Amino acid sequence: MAGRADDRAAAGMLAPPDAIFAPVRSQTAFEETVDRLGTAIKLGLLAPGARLPAERELCTRMGIARSTLRQALTALSQSGHVFATRGRGGGTFVSDPQPPSNPPSELMLTQWRETCDQRLAVELGVAVLAAERAASTDLDALDQVAGTLENLLEDFVAYRQADIRLHVGLAEATRSTSLVRAMTEAQGAMSDLIAYIAHPPQVLASSNAQHRRLLAAVRERDAMRAARVMTGHLQGTEHILAGLLPSG
Amino acid sequence: MAGRADDRAAAGMLAPPDAIFAPVRSQTAFEETVDRLGTAIKLGLLAPGARLPAERELCTRMGIARSTLRQALTALSQSGHVFATRGRGGGTFVSDPQPPSNPPSELMLTQWRETCDQRLAVELGVAVLAAERAASTDLDALDQVAGTLENLLEDFVAYRQADIRLHVGLAEATRSTSLVRAMTEAQGAMSDLIAYIAHPPQVLASSNAQHRRLLAAVRERDAMRAARVMTGHLQGTEHILAGLLPSG
DNA sequence: AATGAAGGACGGATAACCAAACCTTTTCAC
DNA sequence: GTGAAAAGGTTTGGTTATCCGTCCTTCATT
Numbered sequence: 001m002a003g004r005a006d007d008r009a010a011a012g013m014l015a016p017p018d019a020i021f022a023p024v025r026s027q028t029a030f031e032e033t034v035d036r037l038g039t040a041i042k043l044g045l046l047a048p049g050a051r052l053p054a055e056r057e058l059c060t061r062m063g064i065a066r067s068t069l070r071q072a073l074t075a076l077s078q079s080g081h082v083f084a085t086r087g088r089g090g091g092t093f094v095s096d097p098q099p100p101s102n103p104p105s106e107l108m109l110t111q112w113r114e115t116c117d118q119r120l121a122v123e124l125g126v127a128v129l130a131a132e133r134a135a136s137t138d139l140d141a142l143d144q145v146a147g148t149l150e151n152l153l154e155d156f157v158a159y160r161q162a163d164i165r166l167h168v169g170l171a172e173a174t175r176s177t178s179l180v181r182a183m184t185e186a187q188g189a190m191s192d193l194i195a196y197i198a199h200p201p202q203v204l205a206s207s208n209a210q211h212r213r214l215l216a217a218v219r220e221r222d223a224m225r226a227a228r229v230m231t232g233h234l235q236g237t238e239h240i241l242a243g244l245l246p247s248g
Numbered sequence: 249m250a251g252r253a254d255d256r257a258a259a260g261m262l263a264p265p266d267a268i269f270a271p272v273r274s275q276t277a278f279e280e281t282v283d284r285l286g287t288a289i290k291l292g293l294l295a296p297g298a299r300l301p302a303e304r305e306l307c308t309r310m311g312i313a314r315s316t317l318r319q320a321l322t323a324l325s326q327s328g329h330v331f332a333t334r335g336r337g338g339g340t341f342v343s344d345p346q347p348p349s350n351p352p353s354e355l356m357l358t359q360w361r362e363t364c365d366q367r368l369a370v371e372l373g374v375a376v377l378a379a380e381r382a383a384s385t386d387l388d389a390l391d392q393v394a395g396t397l398e399n400l401l402e403d404f405v406a407y408r409q410a411d412i413r414l415h416v417g418l419a420e421a422t423r424s425t426s427l428v429r430a431m432t433e434a435q436g437a438m439s440d441l442i443a444y445i446a447h448p449p450q451v452l453a454s455s456n457a458q459h460r461r462l463l464a465a466v467r468e469r470d471a472m473r474a475a476r477v478m479t480g481h482l483q484g485t486e487h488i489l490a491g492l493l494p495s496g
Numbered sequence: 497a498a499t500g501a502a503g504g505a506c507g508g509a510t511a512a513c514c515a516a517a518c519c520t521t522t523t524c525a526c
Numbered sequence: 527g528t529g530a531a532a533a534g535g536t537t538t539g540g541t542t543a544t545c546c547g548t549c550c551t552t553c554a555t556t
Binding site for chain 3 (some may be wrong): 026031054055056067070073084085086087088090091092
């Protein structure tokens with residue numbers, strides 16, 4: 001008689017994916033908040049000196065209790081990412097000299113490939129959808145950012161921040177808030193890795209050329225060309241990482 | 249004197265994305281578990297009659313306490329998705345006649361565009377990476393699933409399940425567990441929508457042709473062709489939805 | 497000097513989660 | 527048959543996250 005496995009084969013089925021039973025990682029509200037704000041700050045999406053919304057407003061916006069938000073802000077304050085001033089006209093501000101970023105964790109180094117895969121998916125989706133939907137004014141702003149990038153070949157920290165603005169900006173042009181969030185998450189996960197590899201000016205120059213071609217393709221609504229350029233753009237980084245990190 | 253906004257403009261910066269302060273939705277471990285297992289069952293990744301791992305093993309694998317897992321299993325049992333038998337040789341099994349799926353929620357209907365966007369990103373990433381990495385044996389298995397699909401033009405429920413196997417199987421071929429998870433999530437989010445739109449056999453036939461072309465492109469390691477075919481494949485669904493749902 | 501807007505601090509209530517032990521049912525091996 | 531083993535089912539107690547509300551402190555503006 002036919003066993004269960006045979007039935008599956010007959011129906012053209014494959015074994016159930018292990019991913020179903022993989023660990024559930026329930027981040028607490030506190031952790032998620034620290035992560036969200038911390039990433040935004042490290043990526044420069046919240047610039048040094050910028051003021052966060054008032055606590056009483058922010059906790060409603062983020063759907064958490066004020067005490068929980070304050071735990072997160074305290075953590076970010078103790079790590080030197082923000083500081084708070086009291087009294088009227090006060091608030092919580094992004095610190096001006098940002099604390100040095102941590103070296104990539106053990107876990108990052110073993111799972112870097114997955115991180116890149118995730119990023120590839122988000123960036124490809126963004127490229128295609130931006131080509132469908134980006135408004136002309138969006139692209140004007142992004143062209144300006146691309147222009148800024150041309151002058152930053154010698155300052156990698158500044159370059160990287162503007163680069164992030166460009167990629168996140170493109171995500172915003174898709175008008176999909178979930179893609180914006182996915183993009184910031186992906187960039188946040190990448191940035192510890194990227195910060196620790198060399199980026200000589202000539203690599204950045206070639207990166208800039210790709211940015212230009214990407215924006216041109218998006219402007220001409222050529223989704224597939226945008227996807228092709230984006231793939232090449234990301235593969236550059238990935239090849240460098242592949243040379244430096246365990247093959248995982 | 250120059251204000252803060254001017255400084256941002258001068259640096260080629262854009263306003264901070266609203267997504268940073270969007271609500272954090274910390275799913276509890278219980279909710280996430282119900283979601284994970286329930287989705288896998290609804291998608292047919294866990295076939296009717298299939299046995300789940302024993303509770304004591306499963307809770308370790310998923311990194312939760314047994315009592316929490318049992319809450320989830322109780323919920324799934326009460327909703328008719330699984331049933332349990334006691335004693336040695338017993339266990340928790342997927343019910344054979346699955347309960348009817350719920351109609352798409354209010355929220356789904358207003359945010360369906362975001363759902364499609366998310367899916368597009370995942371599927372594009374999967375298509376490109378599968379073209380890079382899929383093993384020949386993976387593709388043989390997927391070809392077989394595609395073959396099964398040819399015979400299911402008249403039975404949409406069965407068709408949809410095999411379709412899901414194909415897409416998830418392609419994700420597995422990328423060897424990226426996070427993409428597999430993202431794919432199952434995306435398919436889960438889509439399925440309530442897809443179940444409620446008409447799929448005449450001729451639409452399914454054209455879908456099959458796209459599957460064949462997709463697999464062929466992947467086999468020839470032509471990432472961009474795979475991406476192009478995939479985009480077209482998904483746009484079919486999206487256009488139908490756009491005609492039926494609020495423009496969101 | 498008064499007001500109002502901001503951060504800061506405390507205490508109790510609730511629910512989620514965990515850990516560990518124990519009970520009950522059923523099958524398999526001897 | 528009988529007992530061991532493997533499964534689900536139950537109970538209890540403790541820890542922690544989160545929420546809610548209240549009050550305090552600071553300080554620029556009026």
